[in-house]
Amino acid sequence: MHIVSIAAFSLIFLGGIGFFGFKVSKIARNIKLGRPEDRSGNFAERFKIMMLVAFGQSKMVVRPVAGILHLFIYLAFLLTQIELLEIIIDGFTGNHRLVWGALEGTALAGLYTFTINAIEFLSLLALIATVVFLFRRNIVRIARFQKPEMKGWPSKDANIILFGEIFLVTNIFLMNSGDQALQALGVYHQTGEFVLSGILASKLSGVSQETLIIIERIGWWGHLIGIVGFMVYLPFSKHFHIFLAFPNVFFSKLEPKGRFTNLESVTKEVKLMMDPSADPYAAPAEDAAPVSFGAKDVFDLSWKQLMDAYSCTECGRCTSECPANNTGKLLSPRAIMMKTRDRIEEVGAGIDKNGKDYRDEKTLLHNYISPEELWACTTCNACVQACPVNIDPLSIIIDLRRSLVMEESAAPGSLNTMFTNVENNSAPWQFSPADRLNWATEE
Amino acid sequence: MSDNLIKVPTMAEMMAAGETPDILFWVGCAGSFDDKAKRVTKAFVKILNKAGVKFAVLGTEEGCTGDPAKRAGNEFLFQMQAMQNIQVMNAYDVKKIVASCPHCLNTLKNEYPELGGHYEVLHHTELIQSLLNEGKITIPNGTFQGKRITYHDPCYLGRANGIYEAPRELLAKLDAALAEMPRNKERGFCCGAGGAQMFKEAEPGEREVNVARSEEALGVNPDVIAVGCPFCKTMMADGVKHFEKEETVTVMDVAEMIANAADL
Numbered sequence: 001m002h003i004v005s006i007a008a009f010s011l012i013f014l015g016g017i018g019f020f021g022f023k024v025s026k027i028a029r030n031i032k033l034g035r036p037e038d039r040s041g042n043f044a045e046r047f048k049i050m051m052l053v054a055f056g057q058s059k060m061v062v063r064p065v066a067g068i069l070h071l072f073i074y075l076a077f078l079l080t081q082i083e084l085l086e087i088i089i090d091g092f093t094g095n096h097r098l099v100w101g102a103l104e105g106t107a108l109a110g111l112y113t114f115t116i117n118a119i120e121f122l123s124l125l126a127l128i129a130t131v132v133f134l135f136r137r138n139i140v141r142i143a144r145f146q147k148p149e150m151k152g153w154p155s156k157d158a159n160i161i162l163f164g165e166i167f168l169v170t171n172i173f174l175m176n177s178g179d180q181a182l183q184a185l186g187v188y189h190q191t192g193e194f195v196l197s198g199i200l201a202s203k204l205s206g207v208s209q210e211t212l213i214i215i216e217r218i219g220w221w222g223h224l225i226g227i228v229g230f231m232v233y234l235p236f237s238k239h240f241h242i243f244l245a246f247p248n249v250f251f252s253k254l255e256p257k258g259r260f261t262n263l264e265s266v267t268k269e270v271k272l273m274m275d276p277s278a279d280p281y282a283a284p285a286e287d288a289a290p291v292s293f294g295a296k297d298v299f300d301l302s303w304k305q306l307m308d309a310y311s312c313t314e315c316g317r318c319t320s321e322c323p324a325n326n327t328g329k330l331l332s333p334r335a336i337m338m339k340t341r342d343r344i345e346e347v348g349a350g351i352d353k354n355g356k357d358y359r360d361e362k363t364l365l366h367n368y369i370s371p372e373e374l375w376a377c378t379t380c381n382a383c384v385q386a387c388p389v390n391i392d393p394l395s396i397i398i399d400l401r402r403s404l405v406m407e408e409s410a411a412p413g414s415l416n417t418m419f420t421n422v423e424n425n426s427a428p429w430q431f432s433p434a435d436r437l438n439w440a441t442e443e
Numbered sequence: 444m445s446d447n448l449i450k451v452p453t454m455a456e457m458m459a460a461g462e463t464p465d466i467l468f469w470v471g472c473a474g475s476f477d478d479k480a481k482r483v484t485k486a487f488v489k490i491l492n493k494a495g496v497k498f499a500v501l502g503t504e505e506g507c508t509g510d511p512a513k514r515a516g517n518e519f520l521f522q523m524q525a526m527q528n529i530q531v532m533n534a535y536d537v538k539k540i541v542a543s544c545p546h547c548l549n550t551l552k553n554e555y556p557e558l559g560g561h562y563e564v565l566h567h568t569e570l571i572q573s574l575l576n577e578g579k580i581t582i583p584n585g586t587f588q589g590k591r592i593t594y595h596d597p598c599y600l601g602r603a604n605g606i607y608e609a610p611r612e613l614l615a616k617l618d619a620a621l622a623e624m625p626r627n628k629e630r631g632f633c634c635g636a637g638g639a640q641m642f643k644e645a646e647p648g649e650r651e652v653n654v655a656r657s658e659e660a661l662g663v664n665p666d667v668i669a670v671g672c673p674f675c676k677t678m679m680a681d682g683v684k685h686f687e688k689e690e691t692v693t694v695m696d697v698a699e700m701i702a703n704a705a706d707l
């Protein structure tokens with residue numbers, strides 16, 4: 001029997017890890033399809049931001065209700081990993097609560113009991129949070145979860161994860177209360193009292209030992225399967241943020257938010273144009289890659305912008321602060337991130353099928369993101385400020401605009417007029433540069 | 444207004460006289476050409492004159508920083524503008540700049556360095572704040588006493604560059620009641636002009652961004668809506684007009700308010 005369960009455990013657990021690793025390597029490959037961008041250096045500062053924003057959830061509490069409820073789930077998740085560790089050890093060795101066995105009688109035994117109690121307590125809080133979240137999404141129907149980009153799969157995804165959470169917590173309590181009842185019968189190790197599952201165990205008095213063992217085992221296997229299921233599911237879900245939030249925040253833009261990148265390719269050409277001694281007809285260097293300006297597809301975005309897309313939690317905090325979206329425009333910064341992810345996933349799938357140089361006919365610009373969305377942006381940075389995992393939708397919007405303007409010459413007519421004015425009069429309006437100081441002498 | 448004569452030396456004049464100004468006042472396109480913004484420019488110059496600041500402007504040698512071109516995706520045009528301006532400023536050996544437009548400030552401060560223009564750049568509210576702190580100008584009580592003021596954070600001053608306090612501290616000196624809008628500072632709501640929106644029609648939607656923001660501002664019943672950006676000024680003034688409140692609510696730049704209160 002032991003051998004069978006060890007084998008079953010190993011199969012489920014290692015299979016899950018293997019599949020997860022496989023999917024993660026695909027995502028990593030997809031992210032690397034992006035352009036290089038230097039986000040190295042400043043380790044101390046980056047580490048600090050990561051601890052604050054990702055680990056410390058500092059931007060979550062801007063919305064206190066969601067922030068605190070999310071904190072419960074987050075802490076429960078972190079702490080439950082300790083219990084998972086014991087499940088893994090027990091699973092591979094065919095033991096029961098081996099960690100307790102090792103600690104029993106030592107000074108650390110109390111810590112074990114305390115930890116399990118803490119896990120149970122946080123799990124209960126997480127359960128409450130999960131129910132409230134389901135309520136907010138499906139009954140109260142909070143506005144930011146009902147935007148067009150949330151129709152269909154994204155809303156289902158969120159609910160699947162929340163139900164998964166309930167499944168996990170239920171199993172923890174099944175396992176621990178079965179265990180407590182069996183301890184009361186003197187069958188299992190005496191681990192000390194687990195307060196919450198102890199209360200549940202008291203309801204199980206009179207249940208036969210065999211049934212209790214089945215309850216405990218259902219909880220144990222259920223928890224394992226829940227965790228592995230989670231792992232297998234994550235790479236397909238917005239919930240991948242539980243991993244990517246950390247590196248994504250670590251590699252945040254550290255400069256002031258108002259600073260946009262200066263395109264180096266443009267600098268070269270502008271310098272040439274302004275240098276009277278440069279030969280305008282000089283042939284480009286042999287090895288010069290063909291330059292394109294701005295981003296038309298995901299390959300033209302940087303790896304960090306693609307990592308942003310995979311880190312998006314689809315929480316919609318960006319969109320609910322966005323002035324364009326707030327006034328009924330088509331633009332939603334969340335949709336920009338979701339579409340970028342959808343496109344990179346599509347590109348990745350194409351490469352899996354047809355080899356690494358495969359390119360389809362589609363592009364992020366036009367096939368996924370329309371000029372109407374892009375032109376509605378006021379570049380106000382509200383989305384960047386609001387994002388709890390420091391995603392920068394604005395940088396993608398600007399890179400796509402650059403392609404529209406510099407590659408396709410497809411700016412709205414009024415902007416072309418503005419460009420002409422800047423070029424000819426050095427002001428966005430039609431005033432003569434000679435009149436620039438007139439204000440000083442006018443009444 | 445006691446005296447309408449303002450002294451506006453240019454860099455070229457200063458150089459010809461063998462002098463070097465302490466600071467360059469970057470007026471910007473709006474500050475030079477837009478009627479509402481010109482009033483801010485003049486008010487700020489009056490403050491500079493009064494405080495005896497040795498400043499100069501570039502005058503006809505100044506050109507658009509390229510901000511609207513850059514935000515609209517025309518990086519070529521932006522960099523052309525930037526390099527021309529940098530050439531001019533570096534020839535004058537400019538070290539320090541004050542700008543009354545947050546868009547100019549942002550480009551000069553954050554985007555010019557990489558292209559060879561390294562300057563210390565201040566917003567006019569920051570400079571006025573230090574002039575007040577140093578006692579170079581004083582504000583007698585009066586003009587705005589008992590008035591209700593709300594302050595609209597310009598995106599390119601606030602979120603983009605983290606400057607939230609200087610304008611608020613100036614307003615606090617006016618002895619008026621500062622009433623914050625629900626969305627302020629980091630969560631301030633855009634006036635709708637940024638990202639070159641000023642120069643185009645809005646995309647189809649339910650309403651204009653400036654109308655939404657003005658509604659929020661009017662919601663705190665202000666006598667004055669204070670701004671720190673020429674584009675916000677236009678947008679908010681239009682919004683106030685939309686609600687037919689222009690008789691009772693004025694939109695003013697912080698510099699105008701200070702100049703008013705200091706009776707300049």
Ligand code: SF4
Nearest residue numbers: 322377378380381383
């Ligand atoms: S920067 Fe653009 S997308 Fe982001 S909140 Fe502002 S208007 Fe919306």
Ligand code: SF4
Nearest residue numbers: 312313315316318387
């Ligand atoms: S970009 Fe950030 S704020 Fe917007 S939905 Fe994604 S995680 Fe939320």
